[in-house]
Amino acid sequence: xxxxxxxxxxxxxxxxxxxxxxxxxxxxxxxxxxxxxxxxxxxxxxxxxxxxxxxxxxxxxxxxxxxxxxxxxxxxxxxxxxxxxxxxxxxxxxxxxxxxxxxxxxxxxxxxxxxxxxxxxxxxxxxxxxxxxxxxxxxxxxxxxxxxxxxxxxxxxxxxxxxxxxxxxxxxxxxxxxxxxxxxxxxxxxxxxxxxxxxxxxxxxxxxxxxxxxxxxxxxxxxxxxxxxxxxxxxxxxxxxxxxxxxxxxxxxxxxxxxxxxxxxxxxxxxxxxxxxxxxxxxxxxxxxxxxxxxxxxxxxxxxxxxxxxxxxxxxxxxxxxxxxxxxxxxxxxxxxxxxxxxxxxxxxxxxxxxxx
Amino acid sequence: xxxxxxxxxxxxxxxxxxxxxxxxxxxxxxxxxxxxxxxxxxxxxxxxxxxxxxxxxxxxxxxxxxxxxxxxxxxxxxxxxxxxxxxxxxxxxxxxxxxxxxxxxxxxxxxxxxxxxxxxxxxxxxxxxxxxxxxxxxxxxxxxxxxxxxxxxxxxxxxxxxxxxxxxxxxxxxxxxxxxxxxxxxxxxxxxxxxxxxxxxxxxxxxxxxxxxxxxxxxxxxxxxxxxxxxxxxxxxxxxxxxxxxxxxxxxxxxxxxxxxxxxxxxxxxxxxxxxxxxxxxxxxxxxxxxxxxxxxxxxxxxxxxxxxxxxxxxxxxxxxxxxxxxxxxxxxxxxxxxxxxxxxxxxxxxxxxxxx
Numbered sequence: 001x002x003x004x005x006x007x008x009x010x011x012x013x014x015x016x017x018x019x020x021x022x023x024x025x026x027x028x029x030x031x032x033x034x035x036x037x038x039x040x041x042x043x044x045x046x047x048x049x050x051x052x053x054x055x056x057x058x059x060x061x062x063x064x065x066x067x068x069x070x071x072x073x074x075x076x077x078x079x080x081x082x083x084x085x086x087x088x089x090x091x092x093x094x095x096x097x098x099x100x101x102x103x104x105x106x107x108x109x110x111x112x113x114x115x116x117x118x119x120x121x122x123x124x125x126x127x128x129x130x131x132x133x134x135x136x137x138x139x140x141x142x143x144x145x146x147x148x149x150x151x152x153x154x155x156x157x158x159x160x161x162x163x164x165x166x167x168x169x170x171x172x173x174x175x176x177x178x179x180x181x182x183x184x185x186x187x188x189x190x191x192x193x194x195x196x197x198x199x200x201x202x203x204x205x206x207x208x209x210x211x212x213x214x215x216x217x218x219x220x221x222x223x224x225x226x227x228x229x230x231x232x233x234x235x236x237x238x239x240x241x242x243x244x245x246x247x248x249x250x251x252x253x254x255x256x257x258x259x260x261x262x263x264x265x266x267x268x269x270x271x272x273x274x275x276x277x278x279x280x281x282x283x284x285x286x287x288x289x290x291x292x293x294x295x296x297x298x299x300x301x302x303x304x305x306x307x308x309x310x311x312x313x314x315x316x317x318x319x320x321x322x323x324x325x326x327x328x329x330x331x332x333x334x335x336x337x338x339x340x341x342x343x344x345x346x347x348x349x350x351x352x353x354x355x356x357x
Numbered sequence: 358x359x360x361x362x363x364x365x366x367x368x369x370x371x372x373x374x375x376x377x378x379x380x381x382x383x384x385x386x387x388x389x390x391x392x393x394x395x396x397x398x399x400x401x402x403x404x405x406x407x408x409x410x411x412x413x414x415x416x417x418x419x420x421x422x423x424x425x426x427x428x429x430x431x432x433x434x435x436x437x438x439x440x441x442x443x444x445x446x447x448x449x450x451x452x453x454x455x456x457x458x459x460x461x462x463x464x465x466x467x468x469x470x471x472x473x474x475x476x477x478x479x480x481x482x483x484x485x486x487x488x489x490x491x492x493x494x495x496x497x498x499x500x501x502x503x504x505x506x507x508x509x510x511x512x513x514x515x516x517x518x519x520x521x522x523x524x525x526x527x528x529x530x531x532x533x534x535x536x537x538x539x540x541x542x543x544x545x546x547x548x549x550x551x552x553x554x555x556x557x558x559x560x561x562x563x564x565x566x567x568x569x570x571x572x573x574x575x576x577x578x579x580x581x582x583x584x585x586x587x588x589x590x591x592x593x594x595x596x597x598x599x600x601x602x603x604x605x606x607x608x609x610x611x612x613x614x615x616x617x618x619x620x621x622x623x624x625x626x627x628x629x630x631x632x633x634x635x636x637x638x639x640x641x642x643x644x645x646x647x648x649x650x651x652x653x654x655x656x657x658x659x660x661x662x663x664x665x666x667x668x669x670x671x672x673x674x675x676x677x678x679x680x681x682x683x684x685x686x687x688x689x690x691x692x693x694x695x696x697x698x699x700x701x702x703x704x705x706x707x708x709x710x711x712x713x714x
Contacts, residue, residue, distance in 0.1 A: 164620065165620070168532070168598050168616055168618070168619045169530065169532070169598065169600065169614050169616065169619065171528050171530060171612060171614070173526065173528060173612075173626075173628070175525070175526070175628060177630070222583070224581040224582075224583065224602060224705075224709070224711070225581075225602065226579070226581065226602050226604050226610055226711070228604075228608035228610065230608070241525050241526065241608075241610055242610070243526065243602045243610035243611070243612050244602065245581060245582065245583050245600045245601065245602050245612070247583050247585075251585035251587070251598075253583055253585065253598055253599070253600035253614060254600070255528060255530075255600050255602070255612030255613070255614050256612070257526050257528070257610060257612050259525055259526065259628075261525070261630065262525045262526065262628055262629065262630055263521065263522070263525075263628055263629060263630060263631055263632050263633050263649070263650065265628055265633050265649075267626075269530075269624075271530065271532060271616075271619055271620055271622055272619065272620055273534070273618065273619055273620060274620055275620050276620050276622050292620070292622075293620065348581075352581070352710055352711030353709055353710050353711070354581070354583070354709030354710070
């Protein structure tokens, strides 16, 4: 395939099987992410819509619902668990803090509803295993937004087609100044009870860790890491910043880092025996893609998808899987691997020892 | 200082004290690097010149000398050690394979000659310590070309002046397809007897490891690493490719990688609490420098210095130090730190354990 052919029809969806459909979503957890990105994503979609919302109080849920025409049902968390309005939705989006995922996946499964669950899938490996178990009879997808991002999909294709030869190294990084963005020291992302062990590696590091898996099409086999936390607000977490060397299958060596107390930045670089691919920025709004091999060194300025548009790709992919009755790629077992990597990274930073997965 | 002021007079030498001088060099080891880069560097210089060459046979040395007007003395390695032509040169450049550095530093020191010694400074920590000991009464500089590279010097200034706030992360990588560049499986870089332990981390990794030290102005305190070797030609070394997490002072986490069997590439990125600096390509011909903070995201296309021109900066800095009777920054003790990092990285890859330095 010629290089330009990868990019000519940039927004093409190699995965799409259904032209239309109407998967009706209940949204659980009505924070800014759900309001600004998740619901607008379903609004733009030809395959799904938001028909129900779930929050802490009836008032909050109804207030929220009144802003969106498509929403028929507004209910509390308890009402959701008790099976209220199950006729009003087909699937559930779980956008709560990590450690609340399990109970909503369990409830959704009881009602026979499929689940799109935010990443990381829960707080820790043990609870994530319970999520997988709870979802035995439903379709569960972990919301790795990057896997349906067109730029990341093109990179995966290029790697699979040998553009860089055999992959040898990955460098990936994601950081942000969390306490400037959300100036609340008591927020759940800095509370291990809600977030699980690790703040930076868990919430941000999971992006390069999982995206590397996806573009390499190789699983992680060993982790070493170093972490630091010393600034105000980071007293309860091990990793105000983290860096890990992750060995993927075929001995691809990945240098992954993340920080919740650093300049906003993100990049992904895959080096091989014959070439190199770099995406920057990556993860939030992937836009600049540099491809290099032999005498070639070219940069594609990609259409910048905002996060709602990225979320639409994700919701549409999940909906398409449901409509055509197939399993999404990032299922619960897939998500569990990242949870193991994260827990191994926290352990390795403590003990100083490499952890085999 | 305004940002542009760092770059307006890009080739300025903040370190220079002598306007002119004539440090006369004896070149030891007459490979392509010496011929194409080291001697041309001294030819362009106003502070030094090449007046003597040392090789395996009289014939080879004389042949080589006949190509350069300034060379007065040509001698064998044994003649050099025995003190031949000591009137013809003031200082010595050691550009031999790593494990031969010690004997020439010892001989130069016996003759009272100062030494500019290629990096890494020897094969292993123990022999490097002997180099430091041998050089007690002379001036010894390790040839870290990056430290006198104008782009790297500007980055160091920017970091010191707080452009990125507090540094938090470094990503650095250097790779090349060694056996395509020099198609000889018996070359010294792949022979631990000559190169010391490690092929990629030792010969290439030393660039990002040392450049990170220099721009951060912080010393390494702990190392973890993973290495792989499996391809033809890499049977005798642990690291066809290597990746290390190096913790520098103030818990700056550096993700460093290197490969002798990968696409030619090199970059250096320093992230801080307030901004980010990226140099790419780095190490061989630093040229693209991206600076980012607040609303600022700007790229400087720097004058590309070829390696002879880079080497001139290095020879001139060393000569200037000799002419003004001061010690160069990257002295033997400085070089020893990198040797410890390299040996620790090899050890960590074997044992899987973090090595404190």
